[in-house]
Amino acid sequence: MSTAPADAGPDDIHDLDDLHTRVLDWYADHARDLPWRAADRTPWGVLVSEVMLQQTPVARVLPQWLAWMERWPTPSDLADAAPGDAVRAWDRLGYPRRALRRHAAAGAVRAEHGGEVPEDHARLLALPGVGTYTAAAVASFAFGQRHAVVDTNVRRVHARAVTGAAEPAAALTAAEQRLAVALLPEDAPTAARWAVAVMELGALVCTARSPRCDDCPLLDRCAWVLAGRPAHDGPARRGQAWAGTDRQVRGKLLSVLRGSADPVTADELAACWADDRQRARCLDGLVADGLVEPLPDGRFSLPRT
DNA sequence: GACACGTGGTA
DNA sequence: TTACCAAGTGT
8 A cells, every 4th residue: 555556566557446445435325416517518608617627716717618608608608708707707716817827728729729628638738727737627527538637636535545644735746646647547438536525535535625435435444543643844835825915806897897887987996905016017918917007098908809 | 847827714 | 814724636
């Protein structure tokens, strides 16, 4: 069990089978009934869910995903909309650049892939807003391929159950990636189920704050538990500053834009933040990011093209 | 590799 | 209440 799976011998293969069986059985009994996992889901729906879920809790994504899928059921439907419509519909999910990239990705899917979400990992990766994780997740969840899907939940489960650490490193390491690959079941359908199952275990049981070890199928073989649940020894995570930051100002500016059907004046924007210098800098940043469009008459709107 | 990037729920 | 945390990506 302490042997690295990369050095797998006969005993470790049995060990790996045991790991797979426990997690897959647990998932069969405890998986949440999420709409992007439903039998009638589309690859587009999976892609939309993955982007929405980036750094954003499931509970907040759920209603937004349903609304988006009803409004823009295919990539081409979204590509036909103005980017500003996507930003407005993104509402308060946070990180609105994701909405812009989602819209750009819809255009790329139509222009380069005949309107169908590509199955190939490299082509997925080339879409705006799709990084290593999301490309692997879509290839695995939507198309049943065999990929190491490594998100924060998976990293935490691996760190505890296999490596014996309370928390994974600050950033994804090559060793973690290799471990994730080494743990993958051989056949694609099982690997795809494994990927979503480990993630679900991390989301529901092996949580960051207060893990529910009593409910964990791996309790009696968890390396971290067996080691006496040692505390995290690495550096504490840096909290994200918020009050007074550009991020907060950007959020306020965009909130004004989202809330208005018509373009807004500079005065209306000024009302949301007193510091002229900072407000101007943030507005420039939003324009540079393509989230805000300055109009010839001096007003501002969400991007129209 | 570090940093910027939104928002709101929870302990 | 303050701080942490949530299915990351792009620069």
